[in-house]
Amino acid sequence: MSYAQYIKEIGRGAEGARDLTREEACRVYAAMLDGGVPDLELGAILIALRVKGESIEEMLGFLDASDQRMHRLVMPHGRVRPxxxxxxxxxxxxxxxxxxxxxxxxxxxxxxxxxxxxxxxxxxxxxxxxxxxxxxxxxxxxxxxxxxxxxxxxxxxxxxxxxxxxxxxxxxxxxxxxxxxxxxxxxxxxxxxxxxxxxxxxxxxxxxxxxxxxxxxxxxxxxxxxxxxxxxxxxxxxxxxxxxxxxxxxxxxxxxxxxxxxxxxxxxxxxxxxxxxxxxxxxxxxxxxxxxxxxxxxxxxxxxxxxxxxxxxxxxxxxxxxxxxxxxx
Structure with a gap:
């Protein structure tokens, strides 16, 4: 996967940057969670997001990727929610x-x-x-x-x-x-x-x-x-x-x-x-x-x-x- 296209979009600063779609954000964050993004590109993505600020769609995509990789607990028995x-x-x-x-x-x-x-x-x-x-x-x-x-x-x-x-x-x-x-x-x-x-x-x-x-x-x-x-x-x-x-x-x-x-x-x-x-x-x-x-x-x-x-x-x-x-x- 090439990350230059994503960095180019989100790395133009607070005024010129474009938000990723939910699907794009999920794809990029999945690679980040899996350790598949090289250090240089990973640092660029993280700083670009911090400067730009994450959108709701981006955060939803990040959460989608996190959900897919999470080890889950079974809900406890009983009527009371944990x-x-x-x-x-x-x-x-x-x-x-x-x-x-x-x-x-x-x-x-x-x-x-x-x-x-x-x-x-x-x-x-x-x-x-x-x-x-x-x-x-x-x-x-x-x-x-x-x-x-x-x-x-x-x-x-x-x-x-x-x-x-x-x-x-x-x-x-x-x-x-x-x-x-x-x-x-x-x-x-x-x-x-x-x-x-x-x-x-x-x-x-x-x-x-x-x-x-x-x-x-x-x-x-x-x-x-x-x-x-x-x-x-x-x-x-x-x-x-x-x-x-x-x-x-x-x-x-x-x-x-x-x-x-x-x-x-x-x-x-x-x-x-x-x-x-x-x-x-x-x-x-x-x-x-x-x-x-x-x-x-x-x-x-x-x-x-x-x-x-x-x-x-x-x-x-x-x-x-x-x-x-x-x-x-």
Missing amino acids: VVLPSYNGARKEANLTPLLALLLQRFGVPVLVHGLLEGFGRVSTAQIFRELGHLPVGSVQQAQQTLSAEGLVFLPLNAFSPGLHNLLALRGRMGVRNSAHSLVKLINPFAGEAVLVAPATHPDYIELMRALLLERGQRALLLRGTEGEPYANPKRRPRLELVSRGQVDILFEAEHDSLRGLPNLPEAIDAASTARWMRRVLDKQLPLPKPLANQLACLLYASGYADDLNQAKAIVAVEATGMAMGGN
Whole structure:
């Protein structure tokens, strides 16, 4: 395959470049995932896409190629849908609370699959906090299936189910900038069925693109502005929480804009050990769960089918998880 024709189209800069069709994007990305693109052309494609910006059709094509090469998990038995938490950013300024959200869902019997990277690259990763809490990553999809059945919670490294995407993510260290794969991994559902994906947008402008992609692909997802790119609601100020399902979008909670009356009780430091200690105290009900996370937990109990409606989910969380009163929208 010659890649010059594609580079010529997408490499003319933000003003002169042409978007690839969905089919072209799928063809090119498939070769990239398979390791079939020479280094020079691969770097040119990645930088051209970053400068131009990916279109919806291109992202759909990239996701098509990723789907075709992904090692899938079988959906768990039962009426409750599993929840998928993509965790790729880690903590830089705020404590990473993704493991807490996963553990709370597990407590309610909602199957949870967290996928991400083992390395923190200078940040505190979810895998590092899980280790402090006694939850070790698995090494294969088969092990993930067994652990999920036995424990209801598993951390699956990206390279175990999508090695091609893992290799593209790893290019950041060599190239110095992110590429399309960093966006794709937050839209991946490794299950062969309708799980609930928690889709965290890193920047406000990206929420619209993610929403359009989720709708086009018919995915069930809870869309939000992630905290430093992680899939949990900011404990200091709740972002808007949108449920995308069956071709429509329902706003379950609006974003909070009022001034803070007081800061929630949060970990004293962002390192893995301090974060894990704080999480144990929240799980033991020695400390209150920050309200934005309680709101997000209620959304996921509803989206997963654990609760019949959002009001029931709010009541369940208030009584069983936190003992705190939960307000309306």
